[in-house]
Amino acid sequence: MSTERYNAREAEARWQKIWDERGIFASKNDDPRSRYYVLEMFPYPSGRIHMGHVRNYTMGDVVARTKRAMGFNVLHPMGWDAFGMPAENAAMERKVHPKAWTYQNIAAMKAQLKSMGLSLDWARELATCDPAYYKHQQKMFLDFLKGGLVERKSSKVNWDPVDNTVLANEQVIDGRGWRSGALVEQRELTQWFFKITAYAQELLDAIDTLERWPEKVRTMQRNWIGRSEGLLIRFALDPQTVKNGESELEIFTTRPDTLFGAKFMAVAPDHPLAAAAAKKDAKLAAFIEECKRRGTSAEEIETAEKMGYDTGIRAVHPFDPSWTLPVYVANFILMDYGTGAIFGCPAHDQRDLDFVNKYGLGNTPVVCPPDVDPQSFVVTDTAYVGDGRMVNSRFLDGMTIAQAKEEVAKRLEKEKRGNHPVGERKVNFRLRDWGISRQRYWGCPIPIIHCHVCGVVPVPDADLPVKLPDDVTFDKPGNPLDRHPTWKHVKCPRCGKDARRETDTMDTFVDSSWYFARFTDPQLATAPTDKAIADAWLPVDQYIGGIEHAILHLLYSRFFTRAMKKAGHLGLDEPFAGLFTQGMVVHETYRKADGTFAAPAEIEIDGAEDARRAKLIATGEPIEIGPIEKMSKSKRNTVDPDDIIATYGADTARWFMLSDSPPERDVNWTEKGVQGAWRFTQRLWRVIGEATEIAKIAPAAKPQAFGPPALTLRKAAHGALAKVTDAVDKLHFNVAVAHIYEFTSVLQGALNDAKATAGGKAGGSGDIAWAVREAADILVTLFNPMMPHLAEECWAALGHKTLVAEAPWPAVEGALLIEDVIVLPVQVNGKKRADVTVPRDAAAGVVEAAALALEPVQRALGGKPPKKVIVVPQRIVNVVA
């Protein structure tokens, strides 16, 4: 074997070709072995992969390759989340068709992914913009419609004035569109909705079963679903005070116990009662307008003062007909939570307290904290929200909060007005239905026809897919489908009269809500899934992606899986058994004097680590080294994976992505770090090269006995094998990497020793040669999932005729991990003073005697006898002085 440097560029292409030709990463649906489905969140085809993709897919590939070696039938597919706005933006800016742009990008990114050497089953590749994919999505939309999970309703929607489209609540961040960043407007539109709220309780409950999900994501989803238990109360309105004959105001409360502390009622500015009252009150109408004009961004809400307008209407207290409360329209009441109306109990709710303090309505405490005299308990600026006993509350006095809630609920449930009870227990959710209509071209058409006579008519199965027309224009804002000359004009499938096609397309999150199921049988033409096959593969055993999808994508997919089950396409509820959210790739920023940023490739850095200076290569202009931030185009702190792969090879990039930083945390990309990874690839190549020389002379049969040097090496090899296996299993890739480093050093030391004893030549006795060969094989198998190309190269050098990609994971020889003689730390009062060497299964008394005999222990005891000696077998000895 040559001692030349490992040429990653040449070797990587060669091995990729061999893997490809042999099709070794294609998984078969009828393979009888245990299945393992590992999936990384599929990319949007933006044009180029970025380092975040490299990190994400490397992690998935390590899992896939390891599980494959362990004998699983592994499914590791890749596809494209191919619909979306950027394609239309490109069309508008560059006059390129969204489809052409998307497919060009897919081709480019696929080549990049291939250069990473990922063990993907490309035969299962899919793109969501392919009619062969979205045909099934349209069919499922109709299935769901039939099953009552789709609804068409007029509602106030979030309108993004820049993207000219509707956004789901989940896509509005701080009052701005998640893509455009534009301030979102409220508009009233008729939209299609998926009834995700029908599963609110189920989606919430099942979070408890997702044991292999990060706690953080589970918490975020729980909060998002936002369950609260309370009481709906119908307050009668004083007929003398109403303007248009209204008789009731329905509110939702989680604190019915505080009903005797009520001081006012309040409704949202867009509540029907407010609108009705405004008709006869110009000032109120103006107030409502003012409220609507106010933004909903975080800062504005933070600073907005509580404002209200007394409508003059009065509501009657449900427990006292003679007690009436003023009804306000207030800016802090949200129409889309509960009923859009509340009763205000200022003593025990901060917002209500702020409100009454402003309008002089006063407060009456009704919950008295423990150990406080009710007579002297007053609330001024801070509402009391803690525990206590009821006071000032007539029949509730003395009860706990829980008892009072129960009592109020019981009484109001019994009381009737008309046919309805005055009070009704209700569970309220924060979760809203998922509005999926988008006024865009590059998305999945909603398969519906609107007929003047028949109304909303589903497109018949035989006419699916409803394909996007190719001849569209992007010269004007708005939806190209809507202004297409012919596309929307169709005959009604039911009555045959002229009708109009739905021109809205589906939210792209629909596309990604079921792709994991499609991968199980991506060519199936007749249905979205073959249920038996999908059920055999699913749930995904390990899903890996960014935390940014903690709510949207992951919640939608959970809903979709349930909806598909209902429609008969799947037999399970939860799509992802294991979820891992990886950290970001971050990099230093470089700021020029004029405030703009320079790219890493444009600058040169010198000086010691604590006094680094950067300058622009082109001009020598000094550059300020800025904070480490997420790689982004705007900060220009990105590194192109292509450049790295061309310079160092894919294995180096993969290795660096896994080293040092734990996978869930951010990894800082540094030139030094990459070089370290690159040096290690070369070192491995050298070490395996030297090992090959010795392995050559190894006997074919395993020797009967091993001398101490061979035994030590074998113990290290099997120890490393056990530790790396465990670390990879827990996705602690940085720990696995550390153990591989460690073991490489051990092997290197053993090779040097063997050489020294053989007088500088490759040699040594048979047992050493055999152990070296075994150690080298184990080492290569261990780093293969991380650096697969180098591993193949080394594997071949070691004389194997097979591929390491197809080699089984080595079995640990458990006996090698058990030492006959062990070294135990000896503590005195919890501080380590010495080590004691004892037989592994020595009796506690023997260990104790040996420990006490040690000179440092005696010194620490100062000649006095120990009070107590604690011997933890095979762990530690602690002497208590």
Add this chain to the structure above:
RNA sequence: GCGGACGUGGCGGAACUGGUAGACGCAAGGGACUUAAAAUCCCUCGUCCGCAAGGACAUCCGGGUUCGAUUCCCGGCGUCCGCACCA
């Protein structure tokens, strides 16, 4: 405000279920090889006292439980993230 996570050398980080704190890597210092450089190999590397042997301190801070705490409990401080006028 509510919820979650985290806090360990110059840096990234490791440490099983309460049992030798600092594995492994980066950076730094010293040495070998070389005409030289690169590459490679070897040694040192938490802080303080000490020539050394050895000792003291040390996992954000303050308490507690324990023979023993980075790990468990209580109370602070700080950082990051998510949600947020949610009745």
